[in-house]
Amino acid sequence: MSDDGLSALDGEIRDLMRFAARGSMLPRFQQLADHEIEMKGADDPVTVVDREVEGFLSEALTKLAPGVPVVGEEAAHEDKSVLDHLSQQCWIIDPLDGTANFAEGKEPFGIIIALADAGKAVAGWLYDPVGDRLCHAKAGEGAFIDGVKIAARTSGQNPPIAAISKLFLDEAERAEVDAKIAPHYALVDIPRCAAEQYPRLALGENDVSTFKRTLAWDHAAGALWLNEAGGKAARLDGSDYRVDQADVEGMVGASSPAIWDAFVERLAN
Numbered sequence: 001m002s003d004d005g006l007s008a009l010d011g012e013i014r015d016l017m018r019f020a021a022r023g024s025m026l027p028r029f030q031q032l033a034d035h036e037i038e039m040k041g042a043d044d045p046v047t048v049v050d051r052e053v054e055g056f057l058s059e060a061l062t063k064l065a066p067g068v069p070v071v072g073e074e075a076a077h078e079d080k081s082v083l084d085h086l087s088q089q090c091w092i093i094d095p096l097d098g099t100a101n102f103a104e105g106k107e108p109f110g111i112i113i114a115l116a117d118a119g120k121a122v123a124g125w126l127y128d129p130v131g132d133r134l135c136h137a138k139a140g141e142g143a144f145i146d147g148v149k150i151a152a153r154t155s156g157q158n159p160p161i162a163a164i165s166k167l168f169l170d171e172a173e174r175a176e177v178d179a180k181i182a183p184h185y186a187l188v189d190i191p192r193c194a195a196e197q198y199p200r201l202a203l204g205e206n207d208v209s210t211f212k213r214t215l216a217w218d219h220a221a222g223a224l225w226l227n228e229a230g231g232k233a234a235r236l237d238g239s240d241y242r243v244d245q246a247d248v249e250g251m252v253g254a255s256s257p258a259i260w261d262a263f264v265e266r267l268a269n
Contacts, residue, residue, distance in 0.1 A: 009064055013125055014134050016060050017111045021129035024052045025096065030105040037103050040077055043167070045103045050074055053095035053111065061091045061113075068115075073217040086216055086244040089117040094217035097126075098193030110195030114220035119244040124221025126195040135199055135225050143202070143229035152202040152231035154255045157186060160207035162263070163197065165190040168212045180266050198222030201253050202229045208254040208263045216243040219251065226253055232260040236267065 028036075028049050036048040054072040061070055069085040072093040076082040086092070091113065096102055098109035107130055114124040126135040137143040143150055155161045162185035166174050181187070190209065191197055200206040202225075211219065223233035223241045233241060233253040241251055254260035 017127040097195040108196035121220040121224040137225040137228040152229040163209040194218040
């Protein structure tokens with residue numbers, strides 16, 4: 001898909017996300033029956049909404065861009081070969097980011113769509129259905145919220161605010177956080193929703209956050225958006241995040257490159 005073609009689809013993608021949220025997601029918020037929630041694994045629920053929204057968006061994006069494959073979270077769970085598309089031009093969908101929150105009847109939750117090419121995100125959209133907020137970006141063009149260009153800002157707090165989850169950390173990694181990070185940062189809970197965490201890093205609420213699991217549907221759009229805003233999201237060695245590195249763990253996002261550098265240096269030392 002050409003840049004001109006993508007620009008022409010921008011408004012349509014927002015409309016699709018809003019339609020999916022209002023048609024399937026919001027009516028079922030705090031209304032899910034027990035049989036509409038299943039567990040794919042430990043601490044990994046899936047709901048009827050995940051599947052409905054992914055099906056709708058997959059079909060709609062295929063119509064908008066024929067020939068561009070779709071990598072959806074639920075499709076990839078059922079068939080790992082879907083991940084092979086991540087090395088080429090493809091859509092990437094998280095139909096209900098923050099499923100655990102949604103299943104518990106609480107916010108935040110969202111919808112994430114990214115367009116990637118040759119392993120890197122070239123455009124991304126993070127939609128908050130409750131607030132009707134759309135964070136979106138295209139590579140090299142900056143980051144936007146509801147069409148208004150924004151620049152990342154820090155919290156201005158001393159010590160900086162670090163949103164750190166120990167949920168997926170082993171005992172040694174938790175000890176490292178306690179020893180190297182906790183004394184130098186104000187630790188806060190994560191929202192358990194990448195569609196919310198990335199905006200927090202750019203809008204002065206959080207200064208830095210770590211991500212152990214870096215699945216493409218969670219991070220492709222957000223990492224691009226944060227970098228385009230002037231913050232920094234990168235692997236621990238400073239390399240760019242790639243959507244086709246499914247087995248690679250670990251990434252840090254920060255409200256500024258300086259905060260990113262200082263945080264990673266503490267980890268290294």
